[in-house]
Amino acid sequence: MPVTTADKRAAFRKMHESGCFILPNPFDVGSAKALQHLGFKALASSSAGFAWTIGRADSRVTVDDVCQHLAALCRAVDLPVNADFEGGFAVQPEGVAANVARAVQTGVAGLSIEDSTGDKDKPLYDRALAVERIKAARTAIGDSGTLLVGRCEAYLWGVADLKLVIDRLTAYAEAGADCLYAPGLKTREDIAAVVKAVAPRPFNLLIGASGLSLAEAADLGVRRISVGGSLARSAWAGFMRAAKEMAEKGTFAELASGYPGAELNKMFG
Structure with a gap:
């Protein structure tokens, strides 16, 4: 029986009710299918990961690019997909609302x-504008069942002010965000403080090259874990090692570490 968009949205909301799950970030259709094959229950797009696949820097893609990418991911897998929709590709709330409505249509x-x-x-x-942008996104989502995540980017931009982050996340929750996210948090104490502040809303934790395990994050009350562009960077690492070896040395040893083609064909077959 085909999995409908409504099915995916209902399943995704159910996943946020209890426990802690990993929400890995594919960067194209192939990586999305591979993650489904490995048994993950939901996926999240990566703005950086996608941008690199089309030869652009992070935050240098258009809303058209992203909506096409999201639609392709949603068609490719039977899993719920959470969109990294950056800042809504607009400054003013009405622009955010229009673009969010487009994103909802991708599935x-x-x-x-x-x-x-x-x-x-x-x-x-400014705090007031940031809150209005979340309210506009909430209105645009309407009764579609799509879950809204409010993100405070303070730590990623060098504003390591936990009080500010908590204030903004709680304001975003009041404005209609279903889940809260503050990428860049590092310490157990800060993570636990944010989880407590936004409760009962679920909190998304970003884990990159190091950090807590799934079990440790769950013990802190984290509901979901995403990895941002880390999977994309891992894929690029292998590619660049092999390509640089060929370009600089004229040798091909790194190619031996590639994933077996027969296994890839089997997975995608």
């Missing part, structure tokens, strides 16, 4: 809206 089961401006001199939108 995503969830999407996140960030509060970063991209300006290192003023990295975060």
